[in-house]
Amino acid sequence: MIKTGQQHTESLRDGRQIFLDGALVSDVTTHPAYRGAVASVARMFDFQSAPENRELMTFETETGTRANKIWQLPKSYEELKARRAGLEAWTELHAGFLGRAPDHVASCIAGMYMGLEVFEAYDPARAKALADYYRYARDNDLYLTYVIINPQADRSKSAAQQQDPYLSAGIVDRDAGGITVRGAKMLATGGIMANEVFVTCIQPLQPGDEKYALSFAIPMNTKGLKILSRKSYEAANPSVFDNPLSSRFDENDAVLFFDDVKVPWDRVFAVDSIDMVAKQFHATPAHVYQNYQAQIRLSVKLKFLLAIARRTTEINGTTGFPQVRETLGQLSAEVASVEAFVNAMEAKGTQRGPYFVPDRNMLYAAQTLSQQLYGRVLNTLRELAGGGMIMLPSSVQDYNNPEVAKLIGKTQQSPAANAEEKVKFYKLAWDAVGSEFASRHAQYEMFYSGASFVVKGHAFRTYDWDAAKGILDKMLDSYSLADELAPARAAE
Numbered sequence: 001m002i003k004t005g006q007q008h009t010e011s012l013r014d015g016r017q018i019f020l021d022g023a024l025v026s027d028v029t030t031h032p033a034y035r036g037a038v039a040s041v042a043r044m045f046d047f048q049s050a051p052e053n054r055e056l057m058t059f060e061t062e063t064g065t066r067a068n069k070i071w072q073l074p075k076s077y078e079e080l081k082a083r084r085a086g087l088e089a090w091t092e093l094h095a096g097f098l099g100r101a102p103d104h105v106a107s108c109i110a111g112m113y114m115g116l117e118v119f120e121a122y123d124p125a126r127a128k129a130l131a132d133y134y135r136y137a138r139d140n141d142l143y144l145t146y147v148i149i150n151p152q153a154d155r156s157k158s159a160a161q162q163q164d165p166y167l168s169a170g171i172v173d174r175d176a177g178g179i180t181v182r183g184a185k186m187l188a189t190g191g192i193m194a195n196e197v198f199v200t201c202i203q204p205l206q207p208g209d210e211k212y213a214l215s216f217a218i219p220m221n222t223k224g225l226k227i228l229s230r231k232s233y234e235a236a237n238p239s240v241f242d243n244p245l246s247s248r249f250d251e252n253d254a255v256l257f258f259d260d261v262k263v264p265w266d267r268v269f270a271v272d273s274i275d276m277v278a279k280q281f282h283a284t285p286a287h288v289y290q291n292y293q294a295q296i297r298l299s300v301k302l303k304f305l306l307a308i309a310r311r312t313t314e315i316n317g318t319t320g321f322p323q324v325r326e327t328l329g330q331l332s333a334e335v336a337s338v339e340a341f342v343n344a345m346e347a348k349g350t351q352r353g354p355y356f357v358p359d360r361n362m363l364y365a366a367q368t369l370s371q372q373l374y375g376r377v378l379n380t381l382r383e384l385a386g387g388g389m390i391m392l393p394s395s396v397q398d399y400n401n402p403e404v405a406k407l408i409g410k411t412q413q414s415p416a417a418n419a420e421e422k423v424k425f426y427k428l429a430w431d432a433v434g435s436e437f438a439s440r441h442a443q444y445e446m447f448y449s450g451a452s453f454v455v456k457g458h459a460f461r462t463y464d465w466d467a468a469k470g471i472l473d474k475m476l477d478s479y480s481l482a483d484e485l486a487p488a489r490a491a492e
């Protein structure tokens with residue numbers, strides 16, 4: 001099934017329990033805190049279902065139906081590239097500002113499915129649940145989010161050692177029908193407008209944490225699932241002209257609380273096994289595929305920010321200054337490096353059984369460097385802009401006052417844009433660089449794939465140290481103290 005925007009939007013009117021500002025949200029699709037983001041996701045579904053995008057966005061499944069390429073299991077380098085083209089086109093619709101657009105968790109579940117034998121070795125019943133779920137989610141074109149982190153409380157203690165044993169979501173009961181889960185998870189980005197959530201734990205669990213070792217997926221309207229939304233930037237910034245990003249791409253992040261939620265066995269992919277919960281990400285292509293998607297998204301977003309940088313200098317008449325050109329050159333090289341990493345992940349990809357998997361170490365190198373890069377890029381944009389992003393009308397309402405509108409026309413001048421164009425551009429630039437929405441994005445890019453020490457740990461573990469060591473050893477082997485002293489000793 002290939003959903004339209006309308007079909008997806010309707011699917012969200014399902015009685016889910018979202019709490020915002022102390023109240024229960026009755027309809028996420030019309031609520032002023034979320035409707036802009038919901039409409040943006042609807043546009044993505046419309047794009048994928050447009051007949052002219054059929055080849056770009058969809059593929060034929062083994063049963064002869066079409067599905068979005070986000071669910072595809074590439075068998076070759078060429079298929080991986082073709083899948084990337086679909087993901088890139090989709091990302092351009094939101095310029096990379098929907099971090100957990102439907103392609104992220106779909107890539108994770110597809111990656112888990114590519115490693116189905118790991119689940120089969122663990123428990124054939126759980127492997128069947130995963131395989132059935134992959135096909136179900138794909139064939140119903142579901143938008144999935146995930147919560148894979150236990151809530152922050154005392155990070156020096158394990159999940160079981162926290163004061164409240166059900167702070168982190170854990171199993172409280174089980175019977176022939178399934179498991180019952182109680183406790184919280186952070187942070188369901190996009191959870192308010194996803195169809196289902198994949199719940200598990202990616203942080204290393206300790207012996208004694210077995211009840212937190214779970215892996216399952218459930219609909220967002222499951223009884224007992226409470227979605228505790230963060231502050232809505234969209235609600236605070238309803239004008240598209242004033243805040244073109246906050247008003248339309250605030251995907252939201254929510255704490256999920258599982259209030260004795262019943263999960264049927266056919267939705268449970270792992271349980272009780274600390275080992276399997278780790279393996280589902282790292283012994284299958286899941287972690288690689290989900291984060292490969294994230295780097296594709298980031299490369300689109302960085303190109304968008306680079307274009308803002310260039311436009312800023314044109315608007316301000318500074319492009320010709322050598323120092324400014326140097327800054328733009330540096331920025332463009334940094335942005336190109338992320339695209340280069342995506343190409344390298346693909347070019348160095350390897351066959352894993354029937355599937356083609358992007359290179360793990362190239363991915364972790366990209367993640368390590370791009371976590372540091374994002375903040376630097378924002379800072380460079382601030383440096384190029386000066387006060388232009390601040391010297392702006394207070395809101396679109398200023399244009400309703402003829403006297404103020406005239407003064408705006410007089411004071412907003414540029415060699416490359418008229419007053420309205422200049423204001424329009426700088427409001428967008430500020431929303432990308434300096435608004436509360438932008439600040440949350442800086443936090444997102446630093447943390448969505450784990451704290452930096454975690455990501456660097458992956459880079460350390462997967463680097464081909466032997467190859468590097470071989471070069472060093474060859475050099476060391478090419479000389480010795482004995483060789484150096486030999487002529488003198490021979491002459492003695």
Ligand SMILES: Cc1cc2nc3c(=O)[nH]c(=O)nc-3n(C[C@H](O)[C@H](O)[C@H](O)COP(=O)(O)OP(=O)(O)OC[C@H]3O[C@@H](n4cnc5c(N)ncnc54)[C@H](O)[C@@H]3O)c2cc1C
Pocket residue numbers: 100145146147148149151152155186187188189190253440443444447448449450451452453
């Ligand atoms: C905007 C945003 C959206 C997110 N969306 C999602 C989502 O959709 N789904 C999801 O599951 N998660 C999501 N997350 C959570 C994200 O995965 C975590 O923030 C990330 O894994 C880091 O975990 P943490 O926040 O608990 O930080 P912590 O693990 O508490 O780390 C914070 C800092 O504490 C220090 N620290 C902590 N532990 C150690 C240690 N052992 N050794 C050394 N230093 C340490 C480091 O300085 C570290 O940077 C999101 C986070 C953000 C900010």
